[in-house]
Amino acid sequence: MRARLKDQIPTLLVALLAGTFGVLLLHVTGMLAVAIAADSVTGESDTVALMLPVVAWVFIVIAIYVSAVVTSNTVATVVAGRTRLIALLRLIGSSARAERGRIAREGLAVGFAGAAAGVLLGTLAAFGLERVAVATGVMPAVDYQYLNVSVLLPAIAVVLTTWLASWVGSRRVLRVRPIEAIGQSVESGREELVRRRGRNIAAVVLVVLGTALLAAGIVVGLVRPEGVLIGLLGGILSFSGVVLAAHVVMPPVLRLVGRLFGRSPAARIAAENAVRNPERASRMTIGLVIGVTLVTTFSVTMESYRAMIHAAIEAQPEVFAGVEGMLNVTIAIFAVLIGFSALIAAIGMVNTLSLSVLQRTRELGLLRALGFEARQLRGMIVAEAAALTVAATLTGLVLGFVYGWAGAQALLGGAQGQPVFIFPGIPWAMIGILVVAAGLLTAVASIAPARRAMRVSPVVALATD
Amino acid sequence: MQIQPSDLGLIARVAALGKRYGSGAGQVTALDDVSLGLRRGEFTAIMGPSGSGKSTLMHIMAGLDTPSSGQVWLGDTEITSLPDSALTVLRRRRVGFIFQSFNLVPTLDVRGNVLLPFELDGRKPSLDERMWIEELYEVLGLKSRLGHRPHELSGGQQQRVAIARALATRPDLVFADEPTGNLDSRTGREVLGLLAGASAGYGQSIAMVTHDPIAASHADRILYLADGRIVRDAGRSTPEEIASFMLSMETAA
Numbered sequence: 132m133r134a135r136l137k138d139q140i141p142t143l144l145v146a147l148l149a150g151t152f153g154v155l156l157l158h159v160t161g162m163l164a165v166a167i168a169a170d171s172v173t174g175e176s177d178t179v180a181l182m183l184p185v186v187a188w189v190f191i192v193i194a195i196y197v198s199a200v201v202t203s204n205t206v207a208t209v210v211a212g213r214t215r216l217i218a219l220l221r222l223i224g225s226s227a228r229a230e231r232g233r234i235a236r237e238g239l240a241v242g243f244a245g246a247a248a249g250v251l252l253g254t255l256a257a258f259g260l261e262r263v264a265v266a267t268g269v270m271p272a273v274d275y276q277y278l279n280v281s282v283l284l285p286a287i288a289v290v291l292t293t294w295l296a297s298w299v300g301s302r303r304v305l306r307v308r309p310i311e312a313i314g315q316s317v318e319s320g321r322e323e324l325v326r327r328r329g330r331n332i333a334a335v336v337l338v339v340l341g342t343a344l345l346a347a348g349i350v351v352g353l354v355r356p357e358g359v360l361i362g363l364l365g366g367i368l369s370f371s372g373v374v375l376a377a378h379v380v381m382p383p384v385l386r387l388v389g390r391l392f393g394r395s396p397a398a399r400i401a402a403e404n405a406v407r408n409p410e411r412a413s414r415m416t417i418g419l420v421i422g423v424t425l426v427t428t429f430s431v432t433m434e435s436y437r438a439m440i441h442a443a444i445e446a447q448p449e450v451f452a453g454v455e456g457m458l459n460v461t462i463a464i465f466a467v468l469i470g471f472s473a474l475i476a477a478i479g480m481v482n483t484l485s486l487s488v489l490q491r492t493r494e495l496g497l498l499r500a501l502g503f504e505a506r507q508l509r510g511m512i513v514a515e516a517a518a519l520t521v522a523a524t525l526t527g528l529v530l531g532f533v534y535g536w537a538g539a540q541a542l543l544g545g546a547q548g549q550p551v552f553i554f555p556g557i558p559w560a561m562i563g564i565l566v567v568a569a570g571l572l573t574a575v576a577s578i579a580p581a582r583r584a585m586r587v588s589p590v591v592a593l594a595t596d
Numbered sequence: 597m598q599i600q601p602s603d604l605g606l607i608a609r610v611a612a613l614g615k616r617y618g619s620g621a622g623q624v625t626a627l628d629d630v631s632l633g634l635r636r637g638e639f640t641a642i643m644g645p646s647g648s649g650k651s652t653l654m655h656i657m658a659g660l661d662t663p664s665s666g667q668v669w670l671g672d673t674e675i676t677s678l679p680d681s682a683l684t685v686l687r688r689r690r691v692g693f694i695f696q697s698f699n700l701v702p703t704l705d706v707r708g709n710v711l712l713p714f715e716l717d718g719r720k721p722s723l724d725e726r727m728w729i730e731e732l733y734e735v736l737g738l739k740s741r742l743g744h745r746p747h748e749l750s751g752g753q754q755q756r757v758a759i760a761r762a763l764a765t766r767p768d769l770v771f772a773d774e775p776t777g778n779l780d781s782r783t784g785r786e787v788l789g790l791l792a793g794a795s796a797g798y799g800q801s802i803a804m805v806t807h808d809p810i811a812a813s814h815a816d817r818i819l820y821l822a823d824g825r826i827v828r829d830a831g832r833s834t835p836e837e838i839a840s841f842m843l844s845m846e847t848a849a
């Protein structure tokens with residue numbers, strides 16, 4: 132059966148970005164490795180050559196993890212939008228498993244298309260970047276092979292994770308009841324509370340296990356740079372726990388933030404909306420929490436790294452001459468690349484917010500019928516988006532600071548030959564950029580939904596279908 | 597030996613059926629000790645005012661909803677406690693549905709919609725079934741529309757596609773829920789004529805839920821529900837007889 136693939140475009144975009152990111156990053160680090168090996172000064176130190184691929188894969192795994200979480204949330208929203216069609220097919224005699232399988236297969240196809248385009252785009256971007264770097268003299272001309280089998284690894288990982296994330300995100304299909312196809316007579320099923328307990332237990336287990344691994348990573352990192360991989364695993368597990376428990380973690384933060392918006396009816400309803408459906412609120416915010424956590428993690432780690440290098444330059448200026456320039460280039464490249472992950476997260480936020488407005492057409496119509504002005508409705512949507520963004524940014528900053536320090540400690544704690552305590556650097560500039568970006572995101576994410584909400588006529592609230 | 601519904605010439609049967617929502621003081625009774633049998637090959641209308649429980653009865657008989665008490669059979673299969681997977685196969689092979697809002701799959705053309713039950717069953721229609729479907733296209737006047745999508749069709753045409761889809765698998769029983777509710781009266785009459793024809797010509801058993809006396813006058817038998825109970829079991833009636841009985845029920849309440 133031909134599927135309606137239009138609502139899968141966000142998933143495709145996420146797979147494309149993740150694929151491009153992974154391929155580009157492998158190309159760039161490959162190039163840097165060649166350049167460093169060719170350089171007379173840095174070529175001596177094999178620590179850098181050893182750390183580059185490790186760091187590259189850390190970022191790739193992070194990006195793929197982000198895209199997996201975003202994709203599973205996107206697919207959950209896609210399923211919510213298709214409930215009526217799925218119910219109809221169930222009614223005519225399709226099994227829930229077949230319907231879920233269909234969504235997962237769509238995920239596989241979309242993941243494949245996105246990853247294939249990502250290999251192409253990533254390689255092209257790397258090629259362009261090399262040309263620019265060589266032309267501007269940032270990097271010497273290098274003999275780098277683009278036909279490299281290893282760059283297919285992130286593409287394969289993207290295909291598999293998109294497939295898996297679609298499967299995970301499509302579990303709501305199992306709760307669609309055939310009777311929902313008949314429409315007005317039956318209210319659609321509420322999200323079951325029974326499943327929550329198992330989920331909460333899993334979240335606690337993940338957080339505890341992840342934190343333990345994170346600590347182990349820090350300890351191992353005091354003597355070996357591989358400690359960061361253990362720490363990464365711990366970070367992923369503990370953060371997965373936070374993501375799983377988002378419906379518990381986010382509402383209190385949202386409630387707190389909601390108080391900041393004053394007592395006008397629009398603000399009060401917006402704050403209520405953000406908290407009323409914890410499942411939906413967590414689905415909308417978690418993408419952004421991940422994005423902000425990532426950016427903060429990255430910049431805290433990098434700021435700590437920079438502080439360490441600066442200390443080393445002051446101590447032995449002759450040994451570390453020229454490292455400063457290379458470091459700045461590396462940080463700049465990584466800053467751009469981490470932006471990819473944040474972009475992936477932002478797509479998740481924009482997508483879920485606009486879909487959630489789409490799914491609440493009737494409720495918005497009711498508010499209009501009860502006397503809300505179109506302007507107030509827009510204010511409500513913007514306030515809702517702002518509440519979600521601010522809550523997600525705050526949560527992400529706190530988490531990112533913890534993970535950033537842990538990452539820096541695990542990565543650099545033993546890099547100088549003896550165990551040291553890495554003082555966390557505070558990246559003020561990055562925090563400033565983040566706040567501005569969050570504000571912009573609020574505006575962008577609420578434009579389309581607000582316009583749609585303003586167009587809702589009071590009549591739809593009273594119509595039966 | 598236990599007597600099976602089919603021994604009595606029944607295609608569907610419910611016994612002592614009850615459906616209650618909520619609990620305690622706020623409890624609502626939608627169906628209260630309903631027992632009835634639908635005869636094979638008959639076109640039965642289930643009538644009643646809003647809130648009489650007629651839709652709930654249909655949902656339970658089709659296995660879409662579970663009763664609070666009592667038993668339900670489709671053919672000789674007791675479906676009261678069937679697991680979801682068995683109910684799914686049952687809906688696919690032995691039940692057809694026709695709705696007020698047509699409910700066609702928007703991305704599929706007419707042929708795709710009609711063949712959907714076979715596709716969901718993972719098989720191609722047999723030669724015999726293909727001839728039957730061709731006949732349905734002919735009778736329902738869909739021959740020239742097979743490549744059209746639902747949005748390219750009028751309401752009446754969409755409902756004909758839904759009828760073709762419901763009849764294609766030659767199910768034991770077709771459930772029709774207010775099939776003329778979204779149609780103008782002339783198109784509605786045509787659709788009712790087609791349903792009555794399927795029953796009289798091909799022996800198709802049909803259960804139609806409606807509150808429209810004209811729609812019900814096409815049926816062989818009319819069951820009246822009020823407040824979750826069967827209050828009358830009548831044969832073929834004129835719209836006037838049906839309307840006056842409905843009116844008397846409303847004023848008695």
